């Protein structure tokens with residue numbers, strides 16, 4: 001049953017562009033990008049117990065590096081992507097050392113502060129980043145000579161990257177290392193007494209999450225062909241965090257569902273309601289009150305209850 | 311590393327821990343031989359758990375030195391000490407509630423193995439971990455609950471999981487903080503037999519208030535009071551010592 005459902009779901013994803021119009025295909029691409037980003041944040045929040053309010057740093061920096069290298073310095077997309085991901089991952093290593101000096105609220109504040117610094121830099125260093133105007137006129141890469149300019153081709157590209165990232169992050173959390181990570185989240189003192197190095201486990205996870213945050217940033221800038229300082233803002237980080245929590249932190253599919261919800265609300269609600277942020281807040285308040293552990297755990301509990309009562 | 315077997319498993323000298331104005335341990339010096347069975351007794355608040363926390367590195371000592379098989383571990387992190395052969399249980403049960411018993415014991419095994427860093431394979435790939443974890447659960451009489459969640463266990467069963475996790479590490483020095491606390495008489499007998507069966511490669515240091523049971527397991531006894539070692543020596547000598555009676559009977 002489970003397998004059939006999975007195959008059907010996969011087929012649906014692959015075939016989406018043949019049944020849906022460009023508007024919906026583009027929306028789906030954006031959801032995929034947001035889902036990768038949310039999944040990477042969930043490694044920290046859900047599996048590591050490290051609530052970050054600065055994860056947009058990785059998305060934004062990866063996007064800016066790629067944008068600058070391709071538009072200003074004449075890099076081809078391939079090398080630019082490699083430098084962008086390597087640079088973002090290295091930055092995560094440094095940020096991790098700083099942020100992991102604290103835990104809990106302290107950790108949250110440091111991640112917030114670091115991302116605020118980057119956001120400020122993106123605004124102020126207008127000779128490099130073009131400041132509030134953002135960097136426009138960017139291009140999409142052509143992997144194996146295939147143009148990604150149509151909605152469908154970009155969607156398939158994003159789907160491929162998202163599939164790989166989902167697989168790799170799933171493997172990560174179900175591995176021996178993933179067990180160490182969850183153990184350190186639940187009982188750090190006990191884990192240390194058992195021979196695990198809590199700091200190192202958290203740091204490696206922080207770097208890995210930064211890496212996938214960077215990957216989502218590349219897709220983000222490819223999709224939009226434009227980058228603006230808001231991509232680095234606390235609002236971006238907070239939206240992703242909301243998605244993770246609403247969908248179900250510490251679950252594998254929850255963050256993807258949450259990210260999709262945020263995007264759909266944003267896209268639809270903003271057309272009708274001016275203060276869509278308020279609507280977003282109300283929806284999340286409702287979710288958190290009705291399903292405190294998130295949509296995915298909440299729904300699966302409901303399903304189990306119904307099955308049990310039969 | 312020297313090839314000769316060190317004569318001391320654990321060597322504590324002039325250890326002190328103060329919490330602000332409160333001195334919890336006061337110039338404590340102890341030596342534990344390899345394979346020794348040591349009981350630590352003392353009234354509530356005597357500093358017994360604090361001493362354990364200093365030995366494991368959960369607490370940094372204010373002064374003094376700790377050596378484990380000749381290695382100065384005073385400033386090492388807890389996980390480094392674990393790799394030198396130190397394991398412990400907690401007075402306040404500290405388990406992974408949302409995980410199965412098998413997973414709890416598996417973590418005990420994984421902690422000392424390089425495979426704990428493995429990121430590309432599911433944990434289930436390591437079948438030997440599961441086999442070994444189940445073998446240990448069998449030894450403490452909990453195999454039938456291997457797939458239950460810790461949160462569903464009774465208190466006495468949780469105490470045995472604490473012990474199983476520590477035993478999984480085959481430590482050279484094992485610190486047991488009140489392993490009999492809160493157990494029924496039948497459970498006491500079970501756990502006593504488990505502790506008695508710990509192989510002689512392991513030195514066992516046990517804090518326990520239940521002297522009737524614990525004295526049978528001990529060769530040597532240390533009495534702590536107000537953070538100081540009051541009496542220290544062979545079991546019968548310590549029991550007979552007037553100072554022991556004084557502390558326990560308030561004479």
Ligand SMILES: Nc1ncnc2c1ncn2[C@@H]1O[C@H](COP(=O)(O)OP(=O)(O)OP(=O)(O)O)[C@@H](O)[C@H]1O
Nearest residue numbers: 329332334352353354355356357358359360361401
């Ligand atoms: N983290 C801490 N901060 C401040 N004081 C502490 C701390 N831990 C222990 N103490 C104090 O140190 C003293 C010794 O406590 P400890 O827990 O070592 O006693 P114990 O001998 O294990 O007692 P019990 O038999 O009740 O377990 C107590 O007065 C306790 O209140």
Ligand SMILES: [Mg+2]
Nearest residue numbers: 358359360401
């Ligand atoms: Mg105690």
